[in-house]
Amino acid sequence: MSGAGDEKGGPEAGAGRAGSRCEPEAPGSALSVDLAGLLGQLARSFALLLPVYALGYLGLSFSWVLLALGLLAWCRRSRGLKASRLCRALELLEDEERAVRLGVRACDLPAWVHFPDTERAEWLNKTVKHMWPFICQFIEKLFRETIEPAVRGANAHLSTFSFTRVDVGQQPLRVNGVKVYTENVDKRQIILDLQISFVGNCEIDLEIKRYFCRAGVKSIQIHGTMRVILEPLIGDMPLVGALSIFFLRKPLLEINWTGLTNLLDIPGLNGLSDTIILDIISNYLVLPNRITVPLVSEVQIAQLRFPIPKGVLRIHFIEAQDLQGKDTYLKGLVKGKSDPYGIIRVGNQIFQSKIIKENLSPKWNEVYEALVYEHPGQELEIELFDEDPDKDDFLGSLMIDLIEVEKERLLDEWFTLDEVPKGKLHLKLEWLTLMPDAANLDKVLADIRADKDQAIDGLSSALLILYLDSARNLPSGKKMNSNPNPLVQMSVGHKAQESKIRYKTSEPVWEENFTFFIHNPKRQDLEVEVKDEQHQCSLGSLRIPLSQLLMSDNMTINQRFHLSNSGPNSTLKMKIALRVLHLEKQERPPDYQHSAQVKRPSVSKEGRKMPVKSQPSMSPGTSGSNTAPSTPGMGEDKPVREEKPQPPEASPLGHRDLGRSSSSLLASPSHVSAKEPTPSIASDISLPIATQELRQRLRQLENGTTLGQSPLGQIQLTIRHSSQRNKLIVVVHSCRNLIAFSEDGSDPYVRMYLLPDKRRSGRRKTHVAKKTLNPVFDQSFDFSVSLPEVQRRTLDVAVKNSGGFLSKDKGLLGKVLVALASEELAKGWTQWYDLTEDGTRPQVIT
Numbered sequence: 001m002s003g004a005g006d007e008k009g010g011p012e013a014g015a016g017r018a019g020s021r022c023e024p025e026a027p028g029s030a031l032s033v034d035l036a037g038l039l040g041q042l043a044r045s046f047a048l049l050l051p052v053y054a055l056g057y058l059g060l061s062f063s064w065v066l067l068a069l070g071l072l073a074w075c076r077r078s079r080g081l082k083a084s085r086l087c088r089a090l091e092l093l094e095d096e097e098r099a100v101r102l103g104v105r106a107c108d109l110p111a112w113v114h115f116p117d118t119e120r121a122e123w124l125n126k127t128v129k130h131m132w133p134f135i136c137q138f139i140e141k142l143f144r145e146t147i148e149p150a151v152r153g154a155n156a157h158l159s160t161f162s163f164t165r166v167d168v169g170q171q172p173l174r175v176n177g178v179k180v181y182t183e184n185v186d187k188r189q190i191i192l193d194l195q196i197s198f199v200g201n202c203e204i205d206l207e208i209k210r211y212f213c214r215a216g217v218k219s220i221q222i223h224g225t226m227r228v229i230l231e232p233l234i235g236d237m238p239l240v241g242a243l244s245i246f247f248l249r250k251p252l253l254e255i256n257w258t259g260l261t262n263l264l265d266i267p268g269l270n271g272l273s274d275t276i277i278l279d280i281i282s283n284y285l286v287l288p289n290r291i292t293v294p295l296v297s298e299v300q301i302a303q304l305r306f307p308i309p310k311g312v313l314r315i316h317f318i319e320a321q322d323l324q325g326k327d328t329y330l331k332g333l334v335k336g337k338s339d340p341y342g343i344i345r346v347g348n349q350i351f352q353s354k355i356i357k358e359n360l361s362p363k364w365n366e367v368y369e370a371l372v373y374e375h376p377g378q379e380l381e382i383e384l385f386d387e388d389p390d391k392d393d394f395l396g397s398l399m400i401d402l403i404e405v406e407k408e409r410l411l412d413e414w415f416t417l418d419e420v421p422k423g424k425l426h427l428k429l430e431w432l433t434l435m436p437d438a439a440n441l442d443k444v445l446a447d448i449r450a451d452k453d454q455a456i457d458g459l460s461s462a463l464l465i466l467y468l469d470s471a472r473n474l475p476s477g478k479k480m481n482s483n484p485n486p487l488v489q490m491s492v493g494h495k496a497q498e499s500k501i502r503y504k505t506s507e508p509v510w511e512e513n514f515t516f517f518i519h520n521p522k523r524q525d526l527e528v529e530v531k532d533e534q535h536q537c538s539l540g541s542l543r544i545p546l547s548q549l550l551m552s553d554n555m556t557i558n559q560r561f562h563l564s565n566s567g568p569n570s571t572l573k574m575k576i577a578l579r580v581l582h583l584e585k586q587e588r589p590p591d592y593q594h595s596a597q598v599k600r601p602s603v604s605k606e607g608r609k610m611p612v613k614s615q616p617s618m619s620p621g622t623s624g625s626n627t628a629p630s631t632p633g634m635g636e637d638k639p640v641r642e643e644k645p646q647p648p649e650a651s652p653l654g655h656r657d658l659g660r661s662s663s664s665l666l667a668s669p670s671h672v673s674a675k676e677p678t679p680s681i682a683s684d685i686s687l688p689i690a691t692q693e694l695r696q697r698l699r700q701l702e703n704g705t706t707l708g709q710s711p712l713g714q715i716q717l718t719i720r721h722s723s724q725r726n727k728l729i730v731v732v733h734s735c736r737n738l739i740a741f742s743e744d745g746s747d748p749y750v751r752m753y754l755l756p757d758k759r760r761s762g763r764r765k766t767h768v769a770k771k772t773l774n775p776v777f778d779q780s781f782d783f784s785v786s787l788p789e790v791q792r793r794t795l796d797v798a799v800k801n802s803g804g805f806l807s808k809d810k811g812l813l814g815k816v817l818v819a820l821a822s823e824e825l826a827k828g829w830t831q832w833y834d835l836t837e838d839g840t841r842p843q844v845i846t
Contacts, residue, residue, distance in 0.1 A: 051065065051068070052065065118177035118178060118179045118193075118195065119177065119178050119179070119180075120177060120178075121175050121177070121178045124175050124178070125172075125174055125175055128172050128173055128174075128175070129172045132170075132172040132173075135168075135172075135173075136167075136168045139166070139168050140166040140167075140168075143163050143166045143204075144163060144166065147163075148161065148162060148163055153503050153504060157208075157210070157211075158208065159210065160208055160209040160210040161206065161207075161208050162206065162207060162209070163204065163205070163206050164205045164206060164207055164214075165203055165204065165205040165216070166203075166204055167202055167203040167204070168200060168202045168204075169200035169201045169202040169203075170201075171198075171199060171200050171201065173196060173197075173198045174196070174197045174198070175194050175195065175196055176195040176196070176197055177194075177195040178192060178193070178194055178195075179192065179193040180192050181193075181376045183376075184375075184376055184403055185376060186231070187233075188231060188232045188233045189229055189230060189231035189232065189233065190229070190230040190231070190233070190240075191227065191228075191229055191374075191376060192227070192228045192229075192230075193225055193226070193227050193228075193248075194225070194226045194227075194228060195224075195225055196222075196223070196224060196225075196226050197222075197223045198220065198221065198222045198223075199219075199221050200219065200220055200221075201218070201219050202217065202218070202219060202220055203216065203217075203218060204216050204217045205258070215257070215258065216257070216258040217255055217256065217257060217258065218256050218257070218258045219255070219256040220253075220254070220255055220256075221252075221253070221254040221255075222251050222252065222253050222254075223251060223252045224247050224249070224250075224251025224252060225247065225248050225249070225251075226245060226246070226247055226248075227245070227246055227247070227248055227287075227374065228243065228244070228245055229243075229244040229245075230242075230243060231244070231304065234296065236296075238295050238296070240295055241294070241295060241296050241304075242292055242293060242294045242295055242296075242304050243292070243293045243295065244290050244291070244292045244293075244304055245285070245290060245291045245292075245293075246285055246286065246287050246289065246290035246291065247285050247286045247287065248286075248287055248347060248348075248374065248378065249286065249287075249347065249348055250286055250348065286348055287347055287348055287373055287374060288309075288371070288373050288513065288515075289513075292304045307373070308434060308465060308577065308579065309371045309372055309373050309434065309463070309465075309515070310372050310373060310374070310375055310406075311372050311375070311406065311431055311432055311433055311434060312369055312370070312371060312372065312431075312432040312434070312460070312463060312581050313346055313369070313370045313371075313372050313380065313402065313405065313429065313430070313431060313432070314367065314368075314369050314429070314430040314432055314459075315344060315346075315351075315367065315368045315369070315370065315380070315427065315428075315429060316365075316366075316367050316427065316428035316429070316430075317342060317344060317353055317364050317365075317366045317367070317368065317427065318363070318364065318365060318426040318427065318428060319361065319362060319363040319364065319365070319425075319426045320340065320361065320362055320384065320423065320424065320425045320426065321360075321361045321414075321423070321424045321426075322360065322361070322422050322423055322424060323338055323340055323360045323361070323362075323384065323395050323396070323422075323423045324338065324360075324386075324395055324396075324420060324421070324422065324423065325337045325338055325360060326338045326386040326388075326393040326395070327339070327358075327386065327388075336358070337358045337359060337360050338358075338359070338360060338386040338393070338395065339355050339356065339357050339358065339359075339386055339387040339388075340355070340356055340359065340360075340362045340384055340385070340386055340387075340395055341353050341354065341355040341356070341384070341385060341387055342364070342382055342383070342384050342385075343382070343383045343384075343385065344368060344380070344381070344382050345380075345381040345382075346370035346371075346372065346378065346380055346381075346402075347370075347372070347373070347374075347378050349370045349371065351368045351370075353366050354366070355387045367459065369459075369460055369517055371463075371515060372402060375402040375403055375406060376403065378402050379399045379400060379401055379402060380398075380399070380400040380402060380405070380429070381397070381398070381399050382397065382398040382399075382400075382425065382427075383395075383396070383397045383398075384396045384397070384417065384423070384425070394419070394420070395417070395420060395423060396417025396418065396419060396420040396423045396425070397417065397418050397419055398415050398417060398418060398425060399418075400415070400429070405429050405431050406431050408431075409430070409431050409583065409584050409585065410428075410429070410430055410431070410583065410585065411427070411428065411429040412427075412428040412429075413426075413427065414426050415427060430583050431583070432581040432582065432583055433581075433582050433583075433584055434463060434579035434580070434581065434582075435579060435580040435581075435582045436554050436555055436556075436577075436579060437554075437555065437580070438550045438555065438580060440580055440582045441461065441462070441521070441522075441550070441580050444461045444462075444580060444581060444582060444583075445461050445520060445522075447583075448460075448461055448519075450519055450520045458519050459519070460517035460518055460519060460581055461518060461519060461520060461521065461580065461581060462517075462518040462521045462546075462578055462579060462580050462581060463515060463516070463517060463518065463578070463579045463581060464492065464515065464516040464517075464518050464521075464526065464546065464549075464576070464577075464578055465513070465514075465515050465576070465577045465578075465579065466490065466513070466514045466515070466516070466526075466574060466575070466576050466577075467511075467512075467513050467574060467575040467576075468488055468490075468499055468510045468511070468512045468513075468514065468572075468574055469509070469510065469511060469573040469574060469575065470507065470508060470509040470510065470511075470572075470573050471486065471488075471507065471508050471530060471563075471570070471571065471572045471573070472507050472560075472569070472570070472571050472573075473506065473507070473567055473569040473570050473571065474486055474506040474507070474508070474530065474539050474540070474566070474567065474570055475506075475539055475540070475566055475567040475570065476506065483504045483505050483506050484504075484505075484506065484532035484533075484534065484535070484539060485501050485502065485503050485504065485532060485533040485534045486501070486502055486505070486506075486508045486530055486531070486532060486533070486539060487499050487500065487501045487502070487530070487531055487533050488510065488528060488529070488530050488531075488572070489528070489529045489531060489756075489757075490514060490516075490526065490527070490528050490529075491526075491527045491756040492516045492518065492524055492525070492526055492527070492546075493519070493524055494755060494756060495516055495517070495756070496755075496756035496757070496758075497514050497516075499512050499514075500512065501533050518546065518578070521546040521547065521549070521550060521578060522546075522547050522550070524546050525543055525544065525545050525546060526543070526544045526545075526546060526576070527541070527542070527543050527792055528541065528542040528543075528544070528561075528572065528574075529541045529542070529789065530563060530566070530572065536784055537784070538565065538785075538786055538789055539563070539566055539570070540563030540564065540565055540566025540567070540570050540572070541563065541564055541565055541566075541788065541789055541792075542561050542563055542564065542572060543792065544557075544561075544576070546578060549576060549577075549578040550578065554577075555577060555578040555579065555580075556575070556576065556577040556578075557574075557575070557576045557577075558574075558575040558576075559573070559574075560572065560573045561573075561574060564788070565786060565788055565789075710737065710834045710835065711739075712738070712739060712813065712814035712834075712835040712836065712837070713735055713736055713737040713738040713739065713773070713799075713813070713814060713835050714735065714736055714737065714832045714833060714834055714835060715732070715734075715735045715750070715797065715799060715814070715816060715832070715833050715835060716732075716733040716734050716735070716736075716830065716831070716832050716833075717730060717731065717732060717733065717797065717818070717830070717831065717833060718730070718731035718733065718828060718829070718830040719731075719795070719818065719820070719825070719828060719829060720825065720826070720827065720828025720829070721787050721790055721825045721826055721828075722782075723787060723826060725782070726784065726785075726786055726787075727782040727783060727784055727785065728754065728782060728783040728785050728790050728820070729780060729781070729782050729828075730752060730764070730780070730781050730782070730783075730795065731778070731779070731780045731781075731830075732750045732752075732766050732777045732778075732779050732780075732781070732797075733776070733777065733778055733830070734774065734775060734776040734777060734778070735748060735750075735774065735775050735777075735799055735835075736773075736774045737773065737774070738773045738774070738775075738799065738813050738814070738835075739773075739813060739814075740773060741801040741811065741813070744771050745771045745772055745773055746771070746772070746773060746801045746813060747768050747769065747770050747771065747801055747802040748768070748769055748772070748773075748775050748799050748800065748801060748802070748813055749765060749766050749767065749768045749769065749799075749800060749802055750765070750766040750777060750797060750798070750799055750800075751763065751764070751765050751766075751797075751798045751799075751800055752764040752765075752781065752795065752796065752797050752798075753795075753796040754783045754785065754790075754793050754794075754795060754796070755793060755794040755795070755796050755817075756793075756794075758796075762783070764781040764783075766779045767779070768802040787825065787826065790820050790825065791820055791821045791822070791825065792821070793820050794817050794818065794819055794820065795817070795818040795820060796815075796817055796839065797815065797816045797817075797818065797833075797839070798812060798814070798815045798839070799812075799813040799814045799815070799835060800812055800813060801813055812837075813835070814835025814836065814837075815835060815836060815837065815838060815839035816833045816834070816835055816836065816839045817839040818833065
């Protein structure tokens with residue numbers, strides 16, 4: 001045994017001895033360390049043995065030792081339970097749902113137990129109720145001191161306008177729920193969503209004494225989700241720099257009129273009147289518009305009121321499969337297919353795809369681009385419908401959280417449709433980041449194939465953000481010593497936007513924000529013109545090449561620009577920023593599985609309101625713009641093929657309300673207007689319907705034969721500018737070799753616009769020539785425009801077939817776009833022009 005022990009401990013002992021021989025120990029060091037350890041061990045042993053010795057010395061029973069040990073164990077257990085209860089209470093306070101689900105199985109929870117993401121705020125409702133009389137005083141003061149003078153100054157006929165009674169009612173505004181965002185938000189801001197509801201028996205009466213007109217409102221209902229943003233948070237009182245308020249979507253609005261305006265309660269007019277009022281509200285309170293109240297003077301109010309978008313969502317609306325067949329024949333005995341189309345919504349931006357006739361697996365291959373300002377709380381919403389003459393049938397819906405799309409950057413998946421037994425939708429979603437430098441511009445231009453072509457429409461490579469501030473020293477216009485009614489028209493290519501009108505002032509303040517999608521900033525220009533709305537004359541113009549922004553610091557220009565063709569000191573203050581749209585592709589492992597979070601709709605199919613037949617709205621910042629169709633197939637990885645079903649005819653069907661939440665506009669079903677799909681920016685099949693029909697007619701005419709140089713015929717025009725009259729004069733002489741729209745020929749007429757102005761007041765039309773393919777018009781038209789301005793314009797000339805009242809034989813016969821940037825415009829010319837499908841390739845016949 002000793003030998004074995006020596007063998008085991010031999011090497012260690014040897015090593016210890018060797019160490020002791022090699023390195024002499026410091027005197028007293030080992031002794032002090034060993035002494036402290038020994039004393040500690042002795043103290044612990046003494047503390048344990050002392051109670052036992054004391055019990056034996058005193059002659060007590062050993063049960064006292066067991067009692068002391070039990071008491072010690074009970075104290076430790078009680079302290080542990082107390083700490084556990086405290087930890088559970090803290091966990092419940094931080095995350096109630098997670099704490100409950102960890103403690104109770106899901107199957108044991110009753111059905112009525114749920115965890116909403118909104119919280120009740122009765123304390124806030126009690127506060128508002130107590131403050132309501134003073135809020136009513138403020139509203140009455142706002143009507144009488146702000147709104148009433150503004151209406152009087154807007155028009156001479158309204159000079160006697162006044163509010164005779166302003167009573168908002170005794171029922172205060174209610175906040176039904178509050179949601180506070182704690183994830184995916186900036187640390188220097190607080191975001192709250194307030195679900196507000198106001199049902200008031202108010203009395204607001206007005207009159208115009210000059211015309212003995214009385215009208216008013218006797219009740220108002222408004223429901224919606226209002227977002228409140230507190231930013232920036234600061235280290236000084238009042239701790240918050242500014243307060244921003246806006247609606248994420250148009251709120252639901254119902255108004256009961258009195259007096260003359262009760263005519264607006266007639267079915268068919270009530271939806272129209274509410275829609276007009278909602279549009280006015282949208283101009284001030286619906287995203288991207290907002291009301292910002294600064295609480296400290298150092299806050300940059302313009303940056304808070306009109307922030308740069310968080311990103312751009314590019315939506316490839318590709319195809320669907322296995323949809324339901326909704327069309328029936330013989331009173332339902334024979335089931336047919338469907339005529340599907342899609343409604344796509346991102347916030348307040350609504351797009352509508354084209355209609356694919358008789359197809360349960362339609363292929364759209366369309367692309368849309370939407371601005372995303374507030375992705376917490378915003379989703380991509382898609383609904384599919386079957387187009388019918390009376391009421392469109394529901395084919396399925398889908399909601400995708402934009403936060404998940406931002407994380408993934410690129411999604412190309414099939415999504416299962418909700419609320420229907422079957423159906424799938426193929427989407428490709430790209431989250432485009434706004435970059436403040438041009439380092440990636442060449443790559444982006446190459447990706448969307450904009451680096452070689454000369455087109456000005458297609459997939460966007462950049463976003464132009466324009467903040468229109470104010471103007472100074474504008475000229476008086478046509479009448480001397482009279483203040484103009486200035487407005488600003490801005491255009492980039494075929495896209496045009498217009499500011500609000502400021503009445504009777506030569507130093508207007510707009511403080512408005514506009515955005516433009518830019519195809520190629522190296523070749524496009526921003527054109528700005530200040531006009532007098534009253535006399536329809538120009539007060540000054542400005543042209544800024546976007547390439548100038550590429551060389552600016554942070555691709556931003558903030559200055560006062562001198563207006564040309566204006567007064568000597570006339571200036572326009574603007575802040576212009578250009579941001580490159582860059583797709584950040586993330587490196588993923590080969591086995592990575594990604595899927596965006598698909599949210600469930602908040603209402604069932606039974607509770608869904610059927611789509612309202614009205615015109616789909618454009619995206620924010622582009623209302624009033626005239627977007628021309630793009631080059632076919634631009635930016636697609638594969639060439640877009642046209643579907644076998646025939647292109648749809650124009651039918652009296654329009655934008656469908658999603659009807660999913662209380663913030664959506666639920667207008668009257670009787671509000672009917674013409675329906676047109678939203679033009680896709682990268683698909684041949686999403687060109688305007690008239691162009692598609694014309695191309696189809698050309699293919700039918702060709703039918704295996706080769707058409708001539710001008711298959712659609714030609715039009716003869718005389719174009720010149722009169723410097724004395726300051727007008728562009730266009731004489732439409734005649735057309736020749738037009739195509740026949742029916743067996744009896746065509747009933748052609750000519751329609752003209754001076755782009756980018758496509759308002760009704762800017763349209764010119766000839767008379768209709770009956771049953772002829774070689775009409776002679778010889779009519780003269782003029783446009784009030786100066787020579788420098790007209791050289792930046794394009795004349796849009798379209799030859800159309802009239803067809804008569806309620807006739808289906810209406811459509812486009814041909815089109816030509818005439819660029820007016822010619823030095824010979826003052827002399828004028830008379831020429832024949834080839835008509836084409838979209839007017840983009842005009843050829844001059846001498």
